[in-house]
């Protein structure tokens with residue numbers, strides 16, 4: 086059997102990958118087993134924001150791997166402090182709990198928020214509530230999928246953890262109405278990634294901040310995908326000049342090499358995670374800390390945040406110029422752009438398949454959105470080439486799917 090057949094036979098069928106077998110990656114490019122070259126337009130959901138095999142991050146990885154990789158938090162290491170100090174400096178928050186995956190950072194946030202509710206806000210035991218947004222994506226644990234409204238994420242996995250209240254995304258008034266004396270936190274993505282790169286109305290985060298202050302509720306932002314430059318700022322909350330009480334980070338924090346995540350928060354919140362209350366065997370290991378620190382340093386040294394803003398604006402305008410009855414909307418921030426196709430004509434999956442034939446790898450979110458979220462190191466000429474390929478795919482699909490249009494323009 087070839088690699089694709091082996092994977093189909095021996096891997097749980099919990100993904101439906103495009104039929105491409107990748108073997109190598111460098112910068113913004115990927116190669117398959119046949120030697121075909123592809124431009125990476127999804128960056129593993131922001132995990133590869135630095136590009137594949139960034140030399141400096143690879144250097145930090147190999148140097149640290151040779152010295153000490155995993156030791157456990159039963160001891161201190163010389164790597165964890167410097168990493169978390171930097172993380173606190175860039176977030177403007179006080180301290181962090183290091184974990185591995187994004188879902189674990191969110192689980193950590195949920196635990197810390199509930200403890201804060203009981204110990205500091207004096208919510209009666211067992212009653213703490215967290216307000217979340219419809220269309221959310223925060224990971225795949227049983228607790229987290231319990232407050233997802235995506236049927237596929239939930240089907241057959243109940244019973245679910247109580248204590249979550251869902252309100253419409255981007256609706257501050259609905260949040261305020263949902264708050265009770267038992268509300269400990271609001272947990273939202275500043276821009277919803279998996280829901281289709283949904284940008285909320287301007288001012289929403291600011292309103293959430295005010296509501297949280299008014300009602301003594303924590304504002305916790307899940308920036309696992311939006312954070313670390315993806316939207317053209319270090320964090321999406323900076324577009325509205327606010328500061329959350331806690332933030333979940335992951336994906337790009339691992340520099341495209343390792344899973345590294347963290348829950349970063351104000352002192353009063355993080356200090357509730359006392360010895361024995363929470364932990365992770367691999368969380369904060371020296372290898373992850375060394376890679377995480379270098380990942381943060383590279384973002385700064387290579388001005389990748391500023392590049393995301395500049396290149397993202399160019400990409401947004403260029404994609405908007407691809408006019409077609411197949412396309413309903415182009416939206417996004419920084420190098421995080423969703424092109425919404427009209428499901429009356431074509432599914433996003435088909436567009437992704439056609440793009441892959443033209444050397445671009447990306448992934449649909451839901452059925453209608455094609456995402457353009459390349460590594461932040463991407464060059465202008467590469468973006469121009471990608472837009473050209475999308476335009477060619479769109480024209481090709483128009484010819485096949487809209488023959489009547491063909492007649493009109495002929």
Ligand SMILES: *Cc1c(COP(=O)(O)O)cnc(C)c1O
Pocket residue numbers: 130185186187188189191222223224225274278279307308309310311335336
């Ligand atoms: C991907 C993602 C997660 C989960 O991260 P994993 O590393 O897959 O557990 C959580 N929140 C958001 C916003 C994400 O995009």
